[in-house]
Amino acid sequence: MKIISGQAVAELELFYPPPLDWQRMLRFFGGRSTAGVESVVDGVYHRTLRWQGSEGLLSVRQDPARHCLIATLHGEVSRQADAVSGKLASLFDLATEPALIQQCFASDPWLGQLIAQAPGLRVPGAWSGFELVVRTIVGQQVSVKAATTIVGRLVQRAGTPAQGPLLADAPWLFPTPEALAGANLDRIGMPGKRVAALQGFAQAVADGVVDIDAATPDLPTLRRQLLALPGIGPWTVEYTAMRAWRDADAWPGTDLVLMQAIARRQPELLKHAQQLKHSEAWRPWRAYAAMHLWNEIADAAGAARGG
Structure with a gap:
């Protein structure tokens, strides 16, 4: 990956409560990357960005041994690194405590199994x-x-x-x-x-x-x-x-992939209203339930599905 060099550079260390499934997050972003703006290459997320009038290039990689992401800002936007750090924490869902989600779903035989298979799965955010x-x-x-x-x-x-x-x-x-x-x-x-x-x-x-x-x-x-x-x-x-708004309980329940996944698992839940009622048991982490259901299908298909 060729980076056309610039002078201004800032590096941020963004720590998170482990685990964080960086590879699955990159798979999600990579499958939806905006051509010409974003790319995922060799375990690194890249994008051009604009922040409060400043432009620059963002590159993010994981340091799994230290439980942090290393974000590098190139260009004028690097001068606002401290202000950008909160946005990056939201983009990669770094504030979430995986133990709380695991505790919520521990008694659910389906979600509990999915979390055991991908305990560090987060809800990818959005720069904008x-x-x-x-x-x-x-x-x-x-x-x-x-x-x-x-x-x-x-x-x-x-x-x-x-x-x-x-x-x-x-x-x-x-x-x-x-x-x-x-x-x-x-x-x-x-x-x-x-x-x-x-x-x-x-x-x-x-x-x-x-x-x-x-x-x-x-x-x-x-x-x-x-x-x-x-x-x-x-x-x-x-x-x-x-x-974008980081609502951990958001539920995109009309998503066709989600509806089909739930109906396959529980055939008695065919209609949206039935599934919506069933999702009450997954509060206040329904967004994470959706991610795990999408991820189960993506793992099986070997591709980015859902969302």
């Missing part, structure tokens, strides 16, 4: 809630791979070429809400209604109607505002809550 919702809208009714391809096209249509340190295969910054709302998305590979939903969401964020990346999310308000936008349903809202 806006970016995450864009991807979820694009991903409606298409495969993870197809969504990744289309988001890559969006970046080239509306993104900004990164300045300073960058990866040879990640030279873009993700589009701003204003840029995406005004971009020409003809022949982007999505139906017209989905394009309208995407640009309607971008305009709502640009206008301040939805504070998607609020520093302190008001979850009931954000859920209501996001759900009120055309083309956005409960799955997108709950998926955003679990990853």
